[in-house]
Amino acid sequence: MSSVERLKATSARGRNPLGHLWFKFAVLDTVAPPSVRNLEFLLFPNIDRYSTDRAVTFIARHLQQQAYYNAIDCATAPVDIGKISPLSDISVYSQNNEDGIILAILKYIGHGNRRLLDIGCGNPEMSNSANLLLNWGFSGRLVDISARRVRRSARFYASRPETQWADIRLLRSKVTAQNAEELFGDQPIDVLMLDIDSFDYWVLKSFDFNMPRLIVVEFQEIFQYNTSVAVDPNSDKVGRSWYFGASLRAYSNLLEPRGYSLVAIDDGGFNAFFVLDCPNVISTIDPTERLLQKASGSFRTARIELAKKQRWIAV
Secondary structure, eight states: OOHHHHHHHHHHTTOOTTTTHHHHHHHHHTTOOTTSOOHHHHSOTTGGGSOHHHHHHHHHHHHHHHHHHHHOOTTSOSBOGGGOTTGGGOOSSSSSSHHHHHHHHHHHHOOTTOEEEEETOOOGGGOSSHHHHHHSOOEEEEEESOHHHHHHHHHHHHTOGGGTTSOEEEEEOOOOTTTHHHHHTTSOOSEEEEOOSSSHHHHHHTGGGOOOSEEEEEOBTTSOTTOOEEEOTTOSOTTSTTOOSBBHHHHHHHHGGGTEEEEEEOTTSOEEEEEETOOTTBOOOOHHHHHHHHOOHHHHHHHHHHHHTSOEEEO
16 A cells, blocks of 8 residues: 555545645645655654654655755856855755855755765754755765764664665764765765864865865854854864864965855755866855854854863864
8 A cells, every 4th residue: 555545545534634735735746846746655654653744844855945946047156155045045954054154055056976975963953964865866974973873863764765875874883084075985975964064174185085066064154254263173172162173264264275265054054065177057156254143142252252261173
């Protein structure tokens, strides 16, 4: 019995809390663009566990991003990736609008071999990689230092029919500048996501063995763009009191000589997007202006006070 048949049968017996959901799926299917996979494929095999609102929201966001993605006219140039609304405003799984920005970039640079590496993958339901893995045919490796988060990710992806043909590998490991090449140097990467809240800068610096086409990295937004600093690579205090990572300028100084361009910052002001050999159709951005727009008041002030007590290395 297919997932759709199971849903209809359980609804008819009155045992499914999603009794009226089938109608909503049918209505959404009538407006789906041709490239959207059929809705039976999108249904969770254990859909009884999900609330109506959550399931409908998932389907609606997926249909929205497909429609917005297909509507982009790549002949228009140059473009500000962060302002390709409404696609760049979309969040399917990401915490802010990272999902939309990533899709907008891939629309212009292509999907390549659809291989990603997410270092510090965290919660799959608030990640930057889940949308690509579940909805856009990507495969890749997800790494986290937390055994709990790795187990949670394993359960999450194992329960999803969209991943039955995907090559998704989960690894529990502490990633450092010393072991990055050993762990990840065996195959090309199209998209690299880095958010380990520790020695992020030094790990990324070691990636001279691999040149991802798109890099998404979390930066320390407490610093203005004229400050190029990173955590002390020898410190035993990294990861405490907001002491981790590096400033945006530090990442720009590291990546620009390698051929990368900064093309976007997410709405939360935490993640930066760097494109390798950026095509002329994508505009680079003014980080100074964007960082001022992202300032977050008292919360940012409190973080600055904590960060001032730590030792930052000029890079």
